[in-house]
Amino acid sequence: MAMIETMHVDLLRLPLPVPVEASAAGLMKGFDMVTVRLVDTDGVTGSGYTVLHEGQGASVAKVADLPFRDILLGADSDRIEWLWRQMYKRHHYAGRGGPVAFAMAAVDVALWDMKGRRLGTPLWRLLGGYDPTVRAYAGNIDLNFPLAKLLEGGSASVEAGFHSVKMRLGRPTLAEDAARVEAMRNHLPAEIELMADANEAWRVDETQRAMAMLKPYDLVWLEEPIAPDNIEGYAYLRSLGQIPIAAGENLHTLPEFTSLIAAGGVDFPEPDLTTCGGITPFMKIARLAEAHGLPVISHGAHDLHVHLLAAAPNAAYLEWHAFGLDRYMADPLTVQDGFATAPERPGHGIDFDWDRLRAQRVDI
Numbered sequence: 001m002a003m004i005e006t007m008h009v010d011l012l013r014l015p016l017p018v019p020v021e022a023s024a025a026g027l028m029k030g031f032d033m034v035t036v037r038l039v040d041t042d043g044v045t046g047s048g049y050t051v052l053h054e055g056q057g058a059s060v061a062k063v064a065d066l067p068f069r070d071i072l073l074g075a076d077s078d079r080i081e082w083l084w085r086q087m088y089k090r091h092h093y094a095g096r097g098g099p100v101a102f103a104m105a106a107v108d109v110a111l112w113d114m115k116g117r118r119l120g121t122p123l124w125r126l127l128g129g130y131d132p133t134v135r136a137y138a139g140n141i142d143l144n145f146p147l148a149k150l151l152e153g154g155s156a157s158v159e160a161g162f163h164s165v166k167m168r169l170g171r172p173t174l175a176e177d178a179a180r181v182e183a184m185r186n187h188l189p190a191e192i193e194l195m196a197d198a199n200e201a202w203r204v205d206e207t208q209r210a211m212a213m214l215k216p217y218d219l220v221w222l223e224e225p226i227a228p229d230n231i232e233g234y235a236y237l238r239s240l241g242q243i244p245i246a247a248g249e250n251l252h253t254l255p256e257f258t259s260l261i262a263a264g265g266v267d268f269p270e271p272d273l274t275t276c277g278g279i280t281p282f283m284k285i286a287r288l289a290e291a292h293g294l295p296v297i298s299h300g301a302h303d304l305h306v307h308l309l310a311a312a313p314n315a316a317y318l319e320w321h322a323f324g325l326d327r328y329m330a331d332p333l334t335v336q337d338g339f340a341t342a343p344e345r346p347g348h349g350i351d352f353d354w355d356r357l358r359a360q361r362v363d364i
């Protein structure tokens with residue numbers, strides 16, 4: 001039995017190659033990343049991370065660094081479910097979501113990575129081993145782009161190998177949003193799929209109007225049209241049968257996904273392991289979706305999510321937006337002919353350039 005011997009937590013502030021804007025988040029010039037590195041008594045290492053908007057990482061790093069350190073050091077590193085439950089239970093009063101869920105994610109990924117590396121097995125095989133080839137789509141963040149630049153972004157994604165492209169909605173009027181979707185649909189080749197993400201821009205009544213306006217453009221899905229916790233609103237909008245709905249990046253627990261799915265509020269559940277507590281709950285959400293006859297898609301962190309979707313028979317789409325993180329990795333994931341392939345390297349297989357990352361370190 002190997003025990004966790006050392007733990008390093010770092011808060012990094014990384015600039016984005018190009019500033020981007022989405023409705024709920026506003027303009028983003030950089031992002032925070034909290035990393036957790038573990039070493040066990042056999043010398044096996046595991047690394048995990050979570051990402052947040054710029055300036056939001058300090059509380060997450062603090063939770064991972066102090067309260068969780070007490071739980072992890074000296075513990076059997078293979079008992080991931082038990083360790084996850086300890087983190088959840090001991091912090092449920094100020095947790096069940098929020099910064100605690102993000103901190104748990106960074107730790108949980110490090111534990112799974114460590115387990116994979118110890119066994120010499122890639123995560124996608126360890127978690128279920130369905131199909132290493134996963135359909136990927138370009139999750140472009142382009143709300144602030146003028147029309148010409150928006151369309152250029154669509155073309156660039158197709159040239160980069162994607163067969164599916166997402167654009168952002170939430171301009172000042174629905175008419176402008178509809179005009180931009182129409183322009184993109186006419187601009188992209190007919191065989192390229194199009195999704196749209198409103199990032200919570202609308203009320204239920206506005207979404208109902210938007211769906212009627214957008215229906216002719218054959219969207220694969222409309223994502224997060226309303227606030228993430230308006231479950232009745234999601235159920236009502238889905239009952240209209242206009243455009244399939246994706247949601248979940250702003251849900252932070254398995255019970256929240258259970259409520260949304262049980263209410264019939266979503267066609268494409270979209271968990272993000274970096275926001276919902278890690279790989280452990282993500283896989284439960286993926287199985288929950290499967291049990292309800294639904295697909296599962298991922299949000300961000302594609303280098304990690306490719307393993308999770310490759311483990312799930314109901315995997316549909318891997319969202320791709322690198323946030324420039326691939327600059328700090330030895331072998332970043334690639335897309336070919338619309339698909340990404342989970343690597344065969346042990347664990348998550350990500351080898352960060354820690355010296356370069358450390359240069360971006362800020363105090364916790």
Ligand SMILES: [Mg+2]
Binds near residue numbers: 197224249
């Ligand atoms: Mg989204």
